[in-house]
Amino acid sequence: MTDPPAPGTGARLDFNAPLSARRADRLAADLAAGAPSTVVDLGCGWGELLLRILARCPQASGTGLDTHTPDLDRARTNAAARGLADRVTFQAVPAQGYAGTADVVLSIGAYQAFGTVAQALGTLRGLVRPGGRLLFGVEFWQRPPTGAELANMWPGITADACTDLAGVVDLAVAAGFRPLWIETVTSGEWEEFESGLAADGEQWLVSHVDDPAAAELRERLDRQRDIWLRGHRGVLGFAYLTLG
Numbered sequence: 421m422t423d424p425p426a427p428g429t430g431a432r433l434d435f436n437a438p439l440s441a442r443r444a445d446r447l448a449a450d451l452a453a454g455a456p457s458t459v460v461d462l463g464c465g466w467g468e469l470l471l472r473i474l475a476r477c478p479q480a481s482g483t484g485l486d487t488h489t490p491d492l493d494r495a496r497t498n499a500a501a502r503g504l505a506d507r508v509t510f511q512a513v514p515a516q517g518y519a520g521t522a523d524v525v526l527s528i529g530a531y532q533a534f535g536t537v538a539q540a541l542g543t544l545r546g547l548v549r550p551g552g553r554l555l556f557g558v559e560f561w562q563r564p565p566t567g568a569e570l571a572n573m574w575p576g577i578t579a580d581a582c583t584d585l586a587g588v589v590d591l592a593v594a595a596g597f598r599p600l601w602i603e604t605v606t607s608g609e610w611e612e613f614e615s616g617l618a619a620d621g622e623q624w625l626v627s628h629v630d631d632p633a634a635a636e637l638r639e640r641l642d643r644q645r646d647i648w649l650r651g652h653r654g655v656l657g658f659a660y661l662t663l664g
Contacts, residue, residue, distance in 0.1 A: 424628070424637045425620040429490065433616040436465035436491070437529050437557055438609040438658050444469055450601070450662065451553055452476035456523030460547070461485070462515035463530025467495035467508070469555075470526060474504050482508040483522075485515055521549045528557030529658075537588060541595035554597065554663040560585045560604075562657040572651035585659055597663035605658045614648045 430436050435444060451459075451473050457480055461470040464484030474482045482504075486492055492510045499505045515533035525548050527540065534540035537558060548554050561582045570577060583591070589599050621641050628634055 422624075422628075424624050424631075424633045426490070427621075427640065429620060430465075430617055432619045433613065435468050435613075438605040438613040439469070439528075439557075439660075440606075440609050440612070443603075443605075443609070443660075444472060447555065447660065447662075448472040448476055451524050451555060452480075454523065454551070454553065456480050456552070458482070458520075458522040458549075459524040459526070460518060460520070460522040461526040461528075462518055462544075463527060463533060464491075464495065464510065466491045466498065467510060468498070469528070470508065471495075471499060471502060471504055473524065474507055475502060480507065480523075483518070484508065484510040485513045485518055486510070487512060487514055516543070518547065521547050521552075523549050523552040525552070525554045527554065528660075529559070531556075531558055537583070538591045538595070541592055541597065545595045545597065548663075552664070553600070554661075556592065556661045556663055558588055558659055558661070560588050560657045560659055562655055565652075565655045569651055569655055573647055573656075574651075582656070585657065588659060589661065592661055592663055599661055600664045601660075601662035603660050605660075607654075610648075610653070610658070614645075618644060 434441060456477060459470060459473050459480055459482040461467055461484040464470055464486045467484040470482050470484050474480055484495055489512060492512060495510045499508050515530050525544060527544055531537050531540035534543045544554055559582050561584050565579055592599055618641050621637055625634055625638055
């Protein structure tokens with residue numbers, strides 16, 4: 421018998437965030453257009469967007485920071501396969517452990533490493549070189565959640581956990597940024613992300629119905645699906661802000 425897949429591997433996902441390949445390629449092109457020499461991804465996961473930017477910037481070097489070792493191993497393997505291993509390093513360091521500056525900084529779904537959204541934006545402002553760019557990916561409420569929806573989300577979450585999109589942009593401006601581009605993910609991108617997170621586990625369950633490990637995995641995946649379908653679906657948005 422084979423072991424069930426580990427939680428959160430995203431083996432069937434290109435990106436560890438709701439992000440389509442089309443949007444990613446456009447973002448990579450936009451961020452590469454300024455010919456950056458340094459690109460840093462804080463909370464990089466397996467660094468797919470970082471690698472796509474570097475592929476368009478032969479003059480640039482990159483650094484990815486994360487604490488999840490399997491993701492970093494995947495990132496290094498992908499970098500080597502694309503001939504980028506000599507221009508990028510992936511370090512097992514928390515996002516807040518980066519002490520340098522860069523022409524392009526990526527922070528996607530990782531603001532909690534710095535505290536609140538406002539605290540994250542304040543810290544990230546100091547990491548972006550003059551004339552550089554920050555790509556900031558962050559959750560926001562599309563509408564105020566109901567009590568029932570909050571109860572079906574993650575333990576301890578409250579309505580104060582997020583603001584609306586206008587509020588996020590206001591926080592970026594207050595931190596000293598200008599919003600160069602504001603965009604939000606589609607329902608299709610959310611569906612691809614949530615389905616992709618569960619896909620390897622669900623496939624394993626179909627093939628291992630009588631395995632002793634199936635019950636625990638089934639319970640985890642059912643809860644994960646409820647958080648999405650009965651909790652944040654249509655309520656929680658995700659924005660990509662290109663800030664300068």
